[in-house]
Amino acid sequence: MGQTIAEKIIERHAAAGRISPGQIVEARPDRILLNDVSGPLAFQEFERMGATRVSDPEQVVLVQDHFAPAPSLGGATAMQAMRRFRDSQGIEHFFDVGQGGIEHTLLPEQGLVRPGDLIIGGDSHTCTYGAFDAFGTGMGSTDIAAALALGEIWLRVPKTQRFVFRGGRRPFVTGKDVILRVLREIGVDGANYQAMEFYGLGAFSMDERMAICNMVVEGGAKAGFVAPDEVTRRWASGRLGDAFTLVAADGDAQYLTTRTFDLDSFGPQVARPGSPGDVSDLTDVVGQRVDQVYIGNCANGTLTDLRQAAEVLRGRRVARRTRLIVVPATQEIYRAALQEGIIEDLISAGAAVSTPSCGACFGGHMGLLAEGEVAITTTNRNFRGRMGHPDAGIYLASAYVAAASAVAGAVCDPAEVLGERKR
Amino acid sequence: MSGAGTGRIQGKALLVGDNVDTDQIMPGRFLALSDEQELGRHVFDGYEERVRQGIGAGTILVAGQNFGCGSSREHAPIGLRGAGVQAIVAKGFARIFLRNAINLGIPVVVSAEAAALAHDGSQVEISLGEGIVSVDGKECPVEPFPQFLQDLLQAGGLRQYVRRRLAGR
Ligand code: SF4
Numbered sequence: 001m002g003q004t005i006a007e008k009i010i011e012r013h014a015a016a017g018r019i020s021p022g023q024i025v026e027a028r029p030d031r032i033l034l035n036d037v038s039g040p041l042a043f044q045e046f047e048r049m050g051a052t053r054v055s056d057p058e059q060v061v062l063v064q065d066h067f068a069p070a071p072s073l074g075g076a077t078a079m080q081a082m083r084r085f086r087d088s089q090g091i092e093h094f095f096d097v098g099q100g101g102i103e104h105t106l107l108p109e110q111g112l113v114r115p116g117d118l119i120i121g122g123d124s125h126t127c128t129y130g131a132f133d134a135f136g137t138g139m140g141s142t143d144i145a146a147a148l149a150l151g152e153i154w155l156r157v158p159k160t161q162r163f164v165f166r167g168g169r170r171p172f173v174t175g176k177d178v179i180l181r182v183l184r185e186i187g188v189d190g191a192n193y194q195a196m197e198f199y200g201l202g203a204f205s206m207d208e209r210m211a212i213c214n215m216v217v218e219g220g221a222k223a224g225f226v227a228p229d230e231v232t233r234r235w236a237s238g239r240l241g242d243a244f245t246l247v248a249a250d251g252d253a254q255y256l257t258t259r260t261f262d263l264d265s266f267g268p269q270v271a272r273p274g275s276p277g278d279v280s281d282l283t284d285v286v287g288q289r290v291d292q293v294y295i296g297n298c299a300n301g302t303l304t305d306l307r308q309a310a311e312v313l314r315g316r317r318v319a320r321r322t323r324l325i326v327v328p329a330t331q332e333i334y335r336a337a338l339q340e341g342i343i344e345d346l347i348s349a350g351a352a353v354s355t356p357s358c359g360a361c362f363g364g365h366m367g368l369l370a371e372g373e374v375a376i377t378t379t380n381r382n383f384r385g386r387m388g389h390p391d392a393g394i395y396l397a398s399a400y401v402a403a404a405s406a407v408a409g410a411v412c413d414p415a416e417v418l419g420e421r422k423r
Numbered sequence: 424m425s426g427a428g429t430g431r432i433q434g435k436a437l438l439v440g441d442n443v444d445t446d447q448i449m450p451g452r453f454l455a456l457s458d459e460q461e462l463g464r465h466v467f468d469g470y471e472e473r474v475r476q477g478i479g480a481g482t483i484l485v486a487g488q489n490f491g492c493g494s495s496r497e498h499a500p501i502g503l504r505g506a507g508v509q510a511i512v513a514k515g516f517a518r519i520f521l522r523n524a525i526n527l528g529i530p531v532v533v534s535a536e537a538a539a540l541a542h543d544g545s546q547v548e549i550s551l552g553e554g555i556v557s558v559d560g561k562e563c564p565v566e567p568f569p570q571f572l573q574d575l576l577q578a579g580g581l582r583q584y585v586r587r588r589l590a591g592r
Contacts, residue, residue, distance in 0.1 A: 024571040037454045041497050044457065049585040067455065074455025124495040124519055140497040140523035146585045154571065188442050189489040193518050220492065222518055275442065362494070363451035383446040383493060390450075390469030 002250025004160040005225045006195035009135040009247055013118040014155075021159040021254075026152045030117040032059045034144060035103055035358075037066045038122025040081040041141035046148055054089050055151030061093040061112055062086055063103040066358040068096075071365035101330025101356035104128040104214065104298040108206075109332055111239050115228060116247045120144065120153055124217045125298050125380065130196075130225040131209035133232055133246055137222050158195040158222045160249075161186075162258040165200035169263040172414045174308070175208030176300055176378065176398040179215040180269035181261065184279035192220030194256065197249060199227045200263075206235045207304035214299035215380050218276040268401050270411065273374075273382055273393035282401060285411045292375040293318075293406040294387075295399050296327025296354075297361045300378035303333050305399035310342040312403035312417055318350035319409025325360065325367045326353045351406075363387045369394075376405045430552070432510050432530060434483040436545040439474060441487035445499040445520065448491065454498055462498055463505020477543065480507035485541040487513065491520025500524045510549055512556055514538045525572065526581045532556055536563040 003011070007019060014025040034042055039062060046054075054060055062082050067075030079096075086094045093112060100106045104125050107113045115133035119126060122144040129136030139153070147153040163182060178201070183190075196216050201209065209226040216224030226232070228246040236244045268282040295301070295309050306328060318324045326346050328334035334356065337343050346353055360367030361379045368388030369375055375387060375394050382394035397405075400414040407417055453465045467474050478484075484503065490513040491499065500523045503511070510530040524531045532549060540558040541547060548557045554565045567573075578584050 022569075024569060037496065037498075041457055041501075045582070049582050050589055051585065072455060078455050122495060124493065138495045138519055140495050140500075140519060140526065142497060142526035142581055143522055146581050149585050150588055154575075156569070188492060189515070189517070192489065192515070217493075220489065220517060362454070363446070364454070368452075381444075381446065381493060383444045385450050385469045386446045 001254060002252035004195065004249045004253045004255070005133070005197055005247055006135060006158055006160055006223055009116060009118055010155060010157050012116065019157050021157050024154055024156045027118060027155050028152050029059060029120045029147060031061055031107070031112060031119040032144060032147045033061045033063065033103060033107065033119065033121035033123065033126060035066055035123055036064045036068070036075070036078045036082050038141045038144060039085065040078045042122055042145040042148065043081055043085050045142050045145035049145060049149055051149035054148045057090050057092065059151060060089070060091050060148065061107060062091055063095045063100055063106060064097055065100070065102045065356070066362065066364060068357050069355065098331065101333070102298045102301060102358060105210065105301060105329035105333070108132050108239070109330055114240055114244045115232065115236055116245055120147055125214050127217050127221065127223050128210050128214040128298060130213035130216065130223055131206060132235070133225060133228040135223050138217065156193070158193060159256045160195040160197055160253070161191055162255040163196060163198050164258060164260045165198070165263050166260060167263045169203065170267050171420065172268050172398070172400045173263070173266070174398040174400065175204055175211035177266070177269045178204070179212045180271055180279045180396065181266050183215065183219055183271070183277045184269065185259065186219050188218060188275055188277035189220040191216065194221055196221050196224040197227055198225065201226055202229055202231065205304055206231065207302035210302065211299045215276065218380060268398060268413070270401065271382055271396035273395065274384055276381060276396060282397070282411070282413055285395065286413055288395070288411040289374060290322055290376045290405050290410060291373040292367065292369060293322060293324045293402050294360055294367060294375060294377035294379065295402050296325070296329065297379040298329060299380045300399055301327055301329030301333070303336050305378060306333065306337045306342050308399040309403040310345040312400060312407065312414055313349035313351070314345045316349055316407050316417070318406045322406055322409040324351040324406040326351045327359065328356055330356050360387055376402050376411060378402050432483070432549040434481040434509055434547055436485045436541040436543060436547045436558070437474060437477045437482050438541060438543050439484060439486045442489045442492055443486060444493035445491055445496050446493055448499040449496060449502045454496060456498070459501050459505040461505070462502035463507070466502040466506040478506045478508065482508045483547045483549070484508050484511045485513070485538055485547070486511060487538060488515045490516050492517035495519045497523050497527070500527050500529055504529055512537050512541070512547065512549070525576065528580045533566040534563045
């Protein structure tokens with residue numbers, strides 16, 4: 001019997017022989033990721049476990065992004081704990097303010113994610129790496145501490161659901177819309193404990209695939225993969241030379257379910273306040289007033305997103321009663337956007353552009369919402385209170401929709417601003 | 424054995440709904456904290472006042488589906504413990520939260536039946552050895568965890584497990 005991508009990758013990292021879904025194995029990850037929120041708790045637990053040295057410093061990646069740059073003494077102390085751990089353990093893969101960016105966009109950019117890799121992270125969106133044909137999954141700080149100490153972690157091999165897309169997409173439909181459409185179908189626990197595989201997305205770039213895999217955890221999934229193809233191969237050769245092997249599912253792999261979607265059957269999608277699974281067509285929420293627009297985050301702060309935003313905002317203005325915050329996900333993306341003139345376009349339109357940071361995405365700093373305010377954002381979570389006051393509303397959408405809404409001051413179809421056309 | 428820890432636990436039920444995410448349990452602005460008592464003071468900040476008021480020493484939280492979905496922040500289960508929650512009964516748990524709770528030694532049991540029976544103030548008794556949770560005297564079966572997890576729990580949780588492996592090196 002054949003195997004899914006998740007089964008193959010886990011099998012290659014465990015010493016358990018042939019594995020099957022449901023089985024619990026101990027596996028050796030290629031990377032163990034910690035950020036400035038999960039790191040400090042993990043370091044405490046690492047000590048309590050009686051550990052003194054990390055099993056393999058090469059496995060470890062430390063990223064300062066949630067608090068970066070430190071907004072408070074508490075944040076500064078957390079970031080200091082990260083630097084101290086780097087120093088005491090001799091960690092090479094360390095990214096401080098000004099050197100990196102948001103972890104999940106950063107790791108692949110830095111060549112720290114390869115097809116076939118197993119990556120565990122002290123962050124739920126570690127599943128993003130499925131865009132690159134890698135098994136990424138999030139865990140809490142105690143699990144991460146155990147992995148630091150032992151170099152291994154226990155995992156239950158997940159069953160997999162398959163999602164097949166057919167046909168071509170409509171104008172202004174992006175990776176974000178694809179995953180929102182899927183979440184609309186399966187709900188916020190429709191893939192709990194499972195893996196997801198996506199097929200038929202050949203026309204979607206690696207940036208868009210990141211947006212898709214990033215939000216599989218919003219359906220409860222442990223990991224999600226865009227089936228590797230020529231686009232994956234080109235990306236991998238560009239970043240890694242020939243030091244990689246793609247991992248594809250076998251033709252006779254076993255799936256829990258297969259769901260099929262026609263790409264031309266839906267337009268832009270929007271999640272309504274409270275749940276990333278409460279998704280509707282953009283047309284149903286058009287006209288809703290917005291106080292703040294936020295373009296950024298580990299899913300949709302890529303160069304592709306910034307280009308989409310600039311395309312909408314170039315030569316236009318952010319509405320008078322609305323504010324726009326744009327956060328490039330990494331330093332490299334920020335610089336590329338500068339060179340392309342995107343940053344200039346955004347600032348001229350009235351955007352506040354910030355250094356890479358998780359900031360407002362998790363309600364930490366740099367753009368929280370007040371009581372009764374409404375935002376539309378390209379982030380991945382709109383839980384109650386996520387970006388500040390519990391009685392602020394958050395809509396999730398693509399950069400096209402977010403930028404168009406900034407211009408209109410209300411949720412707006414990008415076709416209204418740019419005219420019906422293209423893709 | 425079918426839940427986290429051993430022995431019997433008794434307490435009063437406090438109900439929360441389906442899909443309670445970790446942003447609601449522990450909002451992002453408190454993530455620079457790490458002290459259990461301090462985190463306990465901020466648990467469910469902004470959530471229903473009934474829950475804010477009702478939570479305290481000995482509380483058994485009774486939840487719906489997918490409890491603890493969203494962020495992996497361990498600050499959420501640590502804060503629940505800091506606020507006095509001694510066990511959680513749910514129709515279901517989100518994956519990362521379940522791992523975190525087990526790792527912290529917070530007794531968690533899955534029982535859709537018990538979760539449906541309970542209301543605020545119900546007398547809940549969890550008997551981990553027998554795999555039974557009773558609500559106001561009515562006994563409901565607990566869904567067993569896989570053997571590996573039961574062994575891990577018996578070994579005293581992940582911290583002890585790691586200690587032992589490190590000592591064996
Ligand atoms: S950008 Fe938001 S979702 Fe992504 S890692 Fe940072 S806080 Fe988490």
